[in-house]
Amino acid sequence: MPLLKRNIQPRHLCHGAVPDGIGNELECVTNNTLSAIIRQLSSLSKHAENVFGELFNEANTFYGRANSLQDRIDRLAVKVTQLDSSVEEVSLQDINLRKAFKSSTVQDQQVLSKDSTPSSVAEMHNSSDRPPPLGDLTAYREDSTDAMKFYSDPSYFFDLWKEKMLQDTEDKRKERRRQREQKRCVESSTLQREVKKVRKARNRRQEWNMMAFDKELRPDHRHPQSLPRGASSEGSLSPDGRLLSVFLCLSRPDLLGYPVPPVPSQAACNHAQSRDHHEYHSIDYKRVTYAAATELLAADRMNGSTHPPADYNSSLPPPPALGSPIPSAQTAFGYPLVALPPTSHNGVLHGGPGYPLPPVPPPGLHMFPPPPGPPPPPLPPPVHRAGHGGGGGAETKPVRDGRSDLLSAIRMGIQLKKVQEQQEQQSKRQPVGNDVATILSRRIAVEYSDSDDDSDLDENEWSD
Amino acid sequence: MAGQEDPVQREIHQDWANREYIEVITSSIKKIADFLNSFDMSCRSRLATLNEKLTALERRIEYIEARVSKLHTYISHIGSAA
Numbered sequence: 001m002p003l004l005k006r007n008i009q010p011r012h013l014c015h016g017a018v019p020d021g022i023g024n025e026l027e028c029v030t031n032n033t034l035s036a037i038i039r040q041l042s043s044l045s046k047h048a049e050n051v052f053g054e055l056f057n058e059a060n061t062f063y064g065r066a067n068s069l070q071d072r073i074d075r076l077a078v079k080v081t082q083l084d085s086s087v088e089e090v091s092l093q094d095i096n097l098r099k100a101f102k103s104s105t106v107q108d109q110q111v112l113s114k115d116s117t118p119s120s121v122a123e124m125h126n127s128s129d130r131p132p133p134l135g136d137l138t139a140y141r142e143d144s145t146d147a148m149k150f151y152s153d154p155s156y157f158f159d160l161w162k163e164k165m166l167q168d169t170e171d172k173r174k175e176r177r178r179q180r181e182q183k184r185c186v187e188s189s190t191l192q193r194e195v196k197k198v199r200k201a202r203n204r205r206q207e208w209n210m211m212a213f214d215k216e217l218r219p220d221h222r223h224p225q226s227l228p229r230g231a232s233s234e235g236s237l238s239p240d241g242r243l244l245s246v247f248l249c250l251s252r253p254d255l256l257g258y259p260v261p262p263v264p265s266q267a268a269c270n271h272a273q274s275r276d277h278h279e280y281h282s283i284d285y286k287r288v289t290y291a292a293a294t295e296l297l298a299a300d301r302m303n304g305s306t307h308p309p310a311d312y313n314s315s316l317p318p319p320p321a322l323g324s325p326i327p328s329a330q331t332a333f334g335y336p337l338v339a340l341p342p343t344s345h346n347g348v349l350h351g352g353p354g355y356p357l358p359p360v361p362p363p364g365l366h367m368f369p370p371p372p373g374p375p376p377p378p379l380p381p382p383v384h385r386a387g388h389g390g391g392g393g394a395e396t397k398p399v400r401d402g403r404s405d406l407l408s409a410i411r412m413g414i415q416l417k418k419v420q421e422q423q424e425q426q427s428k429r430q431p432v433g434n435d436v437a438t439i440l441s442r443r444i445a446v447e448y449s450d451s452d453d454d455s456d457l458d459e460n461e462w463s464d
Numbered sequence: 465m466a467g468q469e470d471p472v473q474r475e476i477h478q479d480w481a482n483r484e485y486i487e488v489i490t491s492s493i494k495k496i497a498d499f500l501n502s503f504d505m506s507c508r509s510r511l512a513t514l515n516e517k518l519t520a521l522e523r524r525i526e527y528i529e530a531r532v533s534k535l536h537t538y539i540s541h542i543g544s545a546a
Contacts (some may be wrong), residue, residue, distance in 0.1 A: 008497065013490065026479040033486050040493060048500050055507045062511065065518050072525050079532055083539055104526070 006047040006120050010036050050120055107437050114154070165439045172446045 013036040014029055022028050110116065117125070137147040149156070 013486070024475065026475055026482075030479065030482040030486070037486065037489050037493070044493060044496060044500075048496075051500055051504050055504065055511070058508075058511050062514055062518060065522070069518065069521055069525060072529070076525065076529060076532060079536065083532075083536060 003121075004124065005118070006050065007124070008040055008043045008047065010039055013037060013040075047120070054118060109435055109437055162434075162439060165443050169443050169446045172443075176446075 013033045016032045016036070018025055018028050018032075131148070131152055134148045134151050135146065138145075141147060153159075
């Protein structure tokens with residue numbers, strides 16, 4: 001359907017109401033119609049002037065370009081005739097110094113944007129109804145996103161595409177690095193394989209220890225919904241997941257209280273796995289938040305095993321008490337990896353056991369302010385913990401007071417890390433120009449460059 | 465009775481005449497609007513072809529300028545060397 005650009009007003013000639021108390025109504029209608037015709041003619045002339053003005057402006061620009069072209073041609077002709085004369089020019093070195101010919105590939109950007117709308121279309125847009133003033137609600141939001149963006153965001157699709165492109169470039173970079181590392185490791189291949197075998201054995205031991213525990217003490221018992229999923233997810237560890245889990249285990253070798261690492265490690269494994277398993281991610285995200293929350297509660301890692309029997313009586317489950325020993329690694333790995341899943345399935349997140357995750361779905365629309373998103377979850381859980389703490393918290397409270405310094409230190413550490421992550425991400429975004437051309441060029445450079453990735457990317461960053 | 469009909473009839477006749485007049489005017493307004501639209505479209509298409517030709521010319525001129533300047537330096541160097 002064609003878009004209405006110019007509307008001739010008034011639309012209906014004879015629809016005006018005839019006032020009462022008039023003798024000759026037919027004449028009245030005729031006169032009203034004639035006056036409406038005159039108004040229509042005036043709006044028609046206004047639109048005609050608009051049309052001719054646009055065409056005239058375009059033709060003017062072409063006239064300017066043609067003139068400049070004519071000047072260049074004249075200069076060229078003069079230069080060509082001057083070729084025969086032996087003019088003293090610079091030496092051989094200068095010929096090599098002069099840059100090679102490159103046609104200027106200026107790409108038109110922002111062709112169809114708000115600024116480039118024709119005046120008639122802008123008038124139509126301005127005369128239409130305004131959206132409700134949702135911008136006033138921005139002051140009441142916890143994360144500093146414009147409240148209007150949830151209703152109508154003109155840059156939504158561009159932001160989505162931009163984040164996807166940046167993420168793809170990052171992924172490709174990481175893949176390249178991994179491939180390079182693997183190539184380097186292939187040189188010392190035998191050692192690598194031995195180490196890998198050892199790691200696999202360890203994992204199985206941990207799994208068996210998990211099975212050895214009574215059902216009550218197993219952390220998966222907490223989530224009845226997660227049991228079918230958790231079981232299948234545990235069985236289906238990919239090589240990447242195993243490597244990641246082993247990395248986490250090795251990063252905290254002193255924490256081999258056996259039930260402890262598998263839970264967050266497998267949570268991390270599920271993070272590292274493909275993003276197709278939405279359900280796993282929803283539960284894993286909860287595990288991450290549990291881990292982040294209860295690391296505030298259960299300070300002592302070695303005493304972690306004593307807490308579960310006590311806290312099982314309370315309503316809120318602390319398998320995350322077991323998961324507490326790897327708090328910082330968890331948050332470091334969990335949040336950036338988990339940032340993407342919440343966007344894809346806002347509806348799945350509600351299927352948990354009534355856990356406080358309200359701040360998560362709203363940022364679901366944004367793929368990349370996850371750092372402001374995840375930071376709220378650790379803060380409300382402590383509040384809820386304080387509320388529920390009266391139930392089973394009698395034993396935890398004295399422990400908490402004793403370790404308050406350690407707790408606060410851990411809290412500060414994690415908060416510091418989150419701020420650092422935020423700052424890192426913001427600093428990463430600063431050199432990114434909001435051009436489709438630069439983003440695409442960067443992406444293509446990463447894809448087609450075999451080596452010297454960083455130098456190519458740097459060049460693309462600084463050139464427009 | 466005939467006397468009563470005549471003024472009414474005259475009014476109705478006059479009204480019909482007025483309506484025909486108005487109809488003529490509105491149809492010509494529509495013709496003007498149609499003409500404006502088609503003129504706008506044809507002008508834009510012609511200007512677009514002009515734009516294409518201009519850009520092609522500009523690129524050719526850039527290339528020719530680069531060739532000429534390179535030749536210029538070569539020839540002058542040879543001229544100075546010889």
